[in-house]
Amino acid sequence: MFVGRNGQGKTNILEAIGYLSTLASHRVGGAQALIGDTHDEATIFGTLSHQSRDVTIGLTLKRRGSSAATVSGNTAKVSEVPRWVSAVLFAPEDSAIVRGEPGFRRAFLDHLVISGSPSMAAVYQDFDRVLKQRNSLLKSLRKTGPRADLSTLDVWDESFISLSAEIVDQRMEHLAAILPLVNSNYATIASGDEVQATYLPKGYLLPSDRAERSKIKTAVIDALARHRTEEIDRGMSLIGPQRDDLELLISQRPARSHASQGETWSLALSLRLATAAWLKQERPSGDPIIMLDDVFAELDAKRRGHLVEMISGYEQILITSAVEEDVPQALRGQVFDVANGVVTPR
Amino acid sequence: MGDLDRVMQLLAKLPGLGPRSARRAVLHLMKRREALMMPLADALANAARSIRACSVCGNLDSADPCAICTDDRRDPSVICVVEDVADVWALERAVAFRGRYHVIGGVLSALDGVGPEDLNLDTLVARAREPAVTEVILAMNATVDGQTTAHYVADRLAPAGVKVSRLAHGVPVGGELDYLDDGTLMQALRARHSV
Ligand SMILES: [Zn+2]
Numbered sequence: 405m406f407v408g409r410n411g412q413g414k415t416n417i418l419e420a421i422g423y424l425s426t427l428a429s430h431r432v433g434g435a436q437a438l439i440g441d442t443h444d445e446a447t448i449f450g451t452l453s454h455q456s457r458d459v460t461i462g463l464t465l466k467r468r469g470s471s472a473a474t475v476s477g478n479t480a481k482v483s484e485v486p487r488w489v490s491a492v493l494f495a496p497e498d499s500a501i502v503r504g505e506p507g508f509r510r511a512f513l514d515h516l517v518i519s520g521s522p523s524m525a526a527v528y529q530d531f532d533r534v535l536k537q538r539n540s541l542l543k544s545l546r547k548t549g550p551r552a553d554l555s556t557l558d559v560w561d562e563s564f565i566s567l568s569a570e571i572v573d574q575r576m577e578h579l580a581a582i583l584p585l586v587n588s589n590y591a592t593i594a595s596g597d598e599v600q601a602t603y604l605p606k607g608y609l610l611p612s613d614r615a616e617r618s619k620i621k622t623a624v625i626d627a628l629a630r631h632r633t634e635e636i637d638r639g640m641s642l643i644g645p646q647r648d649d650l651e652l653l654i655s656q657r658p659a660r661s662h663a664s665q666g667e668t669w670s671l672a673l674s675l676r677l678a679t680a681a682w683l684k685q686e687r688p689s690g691d692p693i694i695m696l697d698d699v700f701a702e703l704d705a706k707r708r709g710h711l712v713e714m715i716s717g718y719e720q721i722l723i724t725s726a727v728e729e730d731v732p733q734a735l736r737g738q739v740f741d742v743a744n745g746v747v748t749p750r
Numbered sequence: 751m752g753d754l755d756r757v758m759q760l761l762a763k764l765p766g767l768g769p770r771s772a773r774r775a776v777l778h779l780m781k782r783r784e785a786l787m788m789p790l791a792d793a794l795a796n797a798a799r800s801i802r803a804c805s806v807c808g809n810l811d812s813a814d815p816c817a818i819c820t821d822d823r824r825d826p827s828v829i830c831v832v833e834d835v836a837d838v839w840a841l842e843r844a845v846a847f848r849g850r851y852h853v854i855g856g857v858l859s860a861l862d863g864v865g866p867e868d869l870n871l872d873t874l875v876a877r878a879r880e881p882a883v884t885e886v887i888l889a890m891n892a893t894v895d896g897q898t899t900a901h902y903v904a905d906r907l908a909p910a911g912v913k914v915s916r917l918a919h920g921v922p923v924g925g926e927l928d929y930l931d932d933g934t935l936m937q938a939l940r941a942r943h944s945v
Contacts, residue, residue, distance in 0.1 A: 484931045523932030530894040537895070541860035556858055556866060559902040563894055 405731060406724045408742035414724035417747070418493060418695045420448045421722070424461055425491040425693075426518045427482065427525055428511065435465040444468070452488055454690045461488050483526035486518050491693040492680040494711075496702050498672040502659050506649035513575045513650060516679050520578050520686060524571075531567040535646055538564055543639040561628055564644065569621040571645040572610075576603045579650070585678035586671075590654075593710045594670035600653040607631060607643045669707055677714050684718070691719040700730040708732055754780075806877070808853030808870045810835050818842075818850060825849040827884045829877060831903060833857055833891060841889070849887075852877065857890065857899040869899075871906060878910040885913040892919050892937075 406414045419429055419438075429438060439446040447464045462474040463485055473482045500508040518525050538560045545557065583601055590599045603610070608627035611619055627643045628635075635642050652659040652671065659671055683692040694715050700708055712732045715721060725731050728739070739750040754776060761772035779787040803809070804816035811817055818824065818838075828849030832838055833856060841847050854869045878886055886907055890896035904914050920938030921930060930938075 481931050481933070483933065487932060523936060526931075526933045533894050534898070537858075537860050537898075544860060553866075555905070556860070556902060559858070559898050559905065560860075562901055563898050567894075 405728075405736055405739050406722070406742050406747070407728050407739055408726070410726055412742045413745040413747075414726075414742045415495075415697050416745075417742075418495075418697050418722060418724060421450060421489070421491050421693060421695060422493045424448060424450050424463060424485055424489040426486055426515045427528075428515070430493055430495050430497060430511075430697075435471065436467065438465055439467055450489065459488055461485055481526070483529050484522075486525045487522035488689075489693075490519055490683055490687050490689060490691075491695055492519070492676055492683065493695040493697060494673070494676050494699045495697040496699060498676060498699075499668050499702075501675060502652060502663055502668045502671050506647075509650040509652075510645070510648065512675060513579065516578045516582065517571070517574045519679065519683055519692065520581070521574060524574055527567060527570050527574075530563075531571060531645070534560060534563045534567055535641060535644070539640050542635055542641065545636050546639040564641075565621055565624050565628065568624050568644045569617050572603070572605070572620050572624075572648065573617045575645070575648075579603060582675075582678040582682045585681050586674050589674035589677045589681075589714070590670060592714075593673060593707060594667060597655040599671065599674065600651075600656070602651045602653070604649040604651045606647040606649065666704070666707075669703060673703075673707060673711060677711075680715070680718070694718045694721045696721065696723045696735075698724050698726065700725060700732070701727070803853075806873070807851050808835070808855060808873075809838050809851055823848075826882045828887065829874075829883060829885070830887045830889050831874065832889050833896065833899075837889065852886075854899075854903070857893075857895040858902055859895055866902065866906075871903065874903070875906055875910060878907050878912050883912055885915065888914065888916045 406417060408414050419431060422430055432438065445464050445466045447462060449460060449462050451458055451460045460476055463482065464472045471482045473480045473485050475484065475488065501512045514528065518528065541557055541560060579601055586601065587599050608623045610623055624643065631642050654663055654667055654671065659667065663671060680692055680694060703711065712734050716734055721735060723731055723735060741748045741750055758772045758776050761767055761775055762769045800812040801810050802814055804811055804814055804819055806815045806819045809816045809818060825848050829852050830841065830847055830849055831852045831854060833854060835853055838851050838853060852874045854871060854874065856864055856869055858864060858866065877883060888900040888903055890900040900916060907914050918941045920934065920941050927935065
């Protein structure tokens with residue numbers, strides 16, 4: 405448990421562990437914002453212990469150039485890091501999964517996918533690269549006008565299509581895997597209302613909730629062909645997993661527009677708890693690290709109680725709180741004071 | 751600016767060298783003026799004068815065409831396409847390939863403003879059309895940019911009617927499975943063959 409006033413660096417600790425587990429921050433997009441203003445790079449070191457095995461992971465984010473990683477002192481690919489670190493973070497921002505912009509739901513799905521299938525981290529990295537290349541190419545094609553040579557767009561499209569299909573396929577597969585757990589959690593926390601979650605492609609249609617990868621591929625190919633002129637006119641990618649959404653329904657009603665404050669939190673907690681429970685069940689390397697970033701202040705007594713009950717069996721729980729008394733008695737373990745970026749065991 | 755400062759400033763522009771290591775290198779050179787600094791200066795001047803890109807394959811050599819292109823013990827029917835001259839050196843060190851090379855000089859990258867016209871591709875297509883050539887091996891790096899470029903080159907070579915192959919990616923020799931990254935393992939599984 406990390407206790408300290410706001411702005412002292414508590415969340416940093418959880419954010420760093422979260423970054424190792426998914427190569428993304430729950431607070432900011434992109435690695436640049438994680439590097440101190442006066443520095444050129446930021447490094448995270450984490451030692452993971454499971455049974456008798458210790459592994460130390462190092463990850464350096466750079467202002468210029470690509471990140472670098474080490475595993476027990478040896479150079480490793482950055483996309484390898486999530487394979488070693490499994491964590492689920494609960495944060496006040498989580499209500500945005502239910503009520504916020506589609507980007508929050510995509511981030512939720514991508515965290516789920518990378519935690520469940522760490523080899524997907526490399527696919528996401530490749531996808532990000534291809535998306536940037538493709539956008540940059542579309543922008544230059546817009547300048548060139550109708551005489552533009554489209555042959556390079558064709559080859560980038562090939563990569564874009566197969567990576568897109570892989571990501572969409574994995575998002576749908578993981579979503580289907582946790583949905584029963586989301587429902588059982590929601591039933592415990594809130595009521596008997598049924599939660600439905602549907603993957604929502606933007607600008608293309610999938611034949612069903614669990615389409616085969618080849619069918620996803622065909623759908624993306626068709627959509628790219630249909631939108632090609634528009635993509636060139638606007639100089640950016642308009643189709644693909646970077647635009648898709650996840651539709652959450654509570655009792656058949658869209659949660660984004662209809663969920664009350666209480667329902668929003670019940671659903672957000674259920675989604676995270678389902679992720680944790682599923683990882684516990686699927687990953688051979690032990691329980692995920694549970695991290696609660698100042699969430700107790702957001703929750704009423706009933707939801708607090710449910711959360712405590714459902715996570716208290718996990719091997720390791722890290723909690724941040726400005727006020728120690730906000731943290732339920734059952735979860736108060738070793739306390740660390742955090743002040744001005746310095747962590748002191750109490 | 752003093753002569754020493756000039757040398758340090760230039761050295762610091764080399765990949766892998768910063769201002770600190772450039773200063774150390776200069777001090778080291780000064781200590782070994784006769785044994786190291788003079789021969790290095792001569793070697794650099796000679797290389798700068800004589801080394802050029804081979805007009806056939808893009809390799810660097812003091813002769814044009816280069817020594818590999820003119821070596822008639824090498825198999826003229828196979829061309830191995832690489833991104834960079836450093837890749838030629840790597841393959842030559844391994845003494846694994848006895849055909850000829852083609853250096854395209856980079857990868858397609860809209861982000862860096864590199865399009866097909868910036869790569870050494872027209873000469874490759876022309877070479878592939880020569881009757882003596884039967885196979886082109888694409889040996890680009892296993893990055894998305896490298897693989898997308900390989901794809902593009904394969905498309906460009908299709909009309910030439912030669913066999914186009916790619917390097918396999920997989921388990922390195924002596925590699926222990928436990929230490930391989932997931933991506934490499936998956937590639938190796940996909941590229942498995944029956945024994
Ligand atoms: Zn040559």
